[in-house]
Amino acid sequence: MxxxxxxxxxxxxxxxxxxxxxxxxxxxxxxxxxxxxxxxxxxxxxxxxxxxxxxxxxKEELFRKALERYTEGPSAYLTRALEEPTAFGVATAILEGAVRATTGPTHPHGCMGVQAALAVGASGRGPRDLLIAWRNDGHFRVRERFQRAVDDGDLPPQADPDLLARYVATLTFGIAVQAASGVDRDELQAMADTALRVWPPA
Amino acid sequence: MxxxxxxxxxxxxxxxxxxxxxxxxxxxxxxxxxxxxxxxxxxxxxxxxxxxxxxxxxKEELFRKALERYTEGPSAYLTRALEEPTAFGVATAILEGAVRATTGPTHPHGCMGVQAALAVGASGRGPRDLLIAWRNDGHFRVRERFQRAVDDGDLPPQADPDLLARYVATLTFGIAVQAASGVDRDELQAMADTALRVWPPA
DNA sequence: CTAGTTCTGTATCGATCGATACAGAACTAG
DNA sequence: CTAGTTCTGTATCGATCGATACAGAACTAG
Missing domain, CATH: 1.10.10.60 (Homeodomain-like)
Incomplete structure (x- = not known):
């Protein structure tokens, strides 16, 4: 290079x-x-x-490199969020980051990792599988962080890190879909605030 | 016809x-x-x-008719859910319906209304806008149902029907994205159960 | 200068896209 | 039977798809 x-x-x-x-x-x-x-x-x-x-x-290689750039750019909020001191802080930062990244005025609405290749024909199998792996990777990282929170006593011992990570991922992807539908930032942020009013939900 | x-x-x-x-x-x-x-x-x-x-x-007309069929078939759980006697019952039925519709063994995983045309080129603008309207319609119907729940005293007077409907829609679409990624039914249902443990979340 | 290397612009490749022309098949009405 | 209507099968349309061949431009090394 x-x-x-x-x-x-x-x-x-x-x-x-x-x-x-x-x-x-x-x-x-x-x-x-x-x-x-x-x-x-x-x-x-x-x-x-x-x-x-x-x-x-x-084209496929270009897409891969574009996704890497997306991960390190618009989607970098995830990595930063995982460094928050508490699980609640992590969840809050992820949802706020998702809202901001999917509703910004200077780029397309929605999340590239969600909408770029959810359903595709034969020529898009590679990119689609790449995005599935990308989304799974995000889930795994959040789950590990929540596991650490359980180990640290930040989350109660009976908390299920996988379930909590799944919950946060669900909200994140749901935010992305709605941002792509034109739902505005304030409304999505209010929704995220509502969801976070109870933490952990289990 | x-x-x-x-x-x-x-x-x-x-x-x-x-x-x-x-x-x-x-x-x-x-x-x-x-x-x-x-x-x-x-x-x-x-x-x-x-x-x-x-x-x-x-092709576009075929897609419209296919979406109508989807609405009256796999997606009919929404209409049934809105007839539940309580807002909690409505939310529970929607999430369970979403989990079942997006993870069934006899059809593709994911939700046609979410993944069929989130991001498209010029030729797909019509279908994409159709799906945006389709998703918005679902949100509106849930919001109206929750408004009625507030009027009936089923939900507390300070509850925000729009916010609650947004929350349910977010979870529903998030479920659809993850089902398309291969997350299985049990895990998504467990996540939905977790989310519903607190109701209403606001 | 020449030789070697890499990038650019033009022109075009075969494959597939959605869509249609046209002849003939299959029906009803009388 | 004939006339009229609608559906089917074949063959093909122009446009666009991702991708490449090839000549020349622009550089470095010597």
């Missing part, structure tokens, strides 16, 4: 890879994997299809 | 319209609007594209 390296051999790239990937991410986020055609993608990226293939491999 | 009518003029239809629509619904449910190509649809329906166009108009 040694781009822009001085002393590199050959004609230098005429565009900013990071910026192109950012724009591709936004297109996938808004239109989904199958809804985003190469023409739409490359136009948004400001490059030709040839340059896209040279830089990213193919 | 006068099919099978004795005395009808012209060559009679060589296939069962209801059965063909049922099969189309299952394909849309599993593959989404853009993921379901005409070739896949007509093969599953057991008819040629010509017959499909003659009977249903075009």
């Amino acid at each position: 040694a781009t822009k390296q001085s002393g590199a051999i050959g004609r230098p790239r005429g565009f900013d890879t990071d910026q192109a990937l950012e724009r591709a991410m936004l297109v996938f986020w808004e239109l989904g994997y199958e809804g985003a055609g190469l023409a739409t993608l490359t136009e948004a990226m400001g490059i030709s299809t040839t340059s896209m293939y040279a830089a990213f491999g193919n | 006068a099919t099978k009518q004795s005395g009808a003029i012209g060559r009679p239809r060589g296939f069962d319209t209801d059965q063909a629509l049922e099969r189309a619904m299952l394909v849309f449910w599993e593959l989404g609007y853009e993921g379901a190509g005409l070739a896949t649809l007509t093969e599953a329906m057991g008819i040629s594209t010509t017959s499909m166009y003659a009977a249903f108009g075009n």
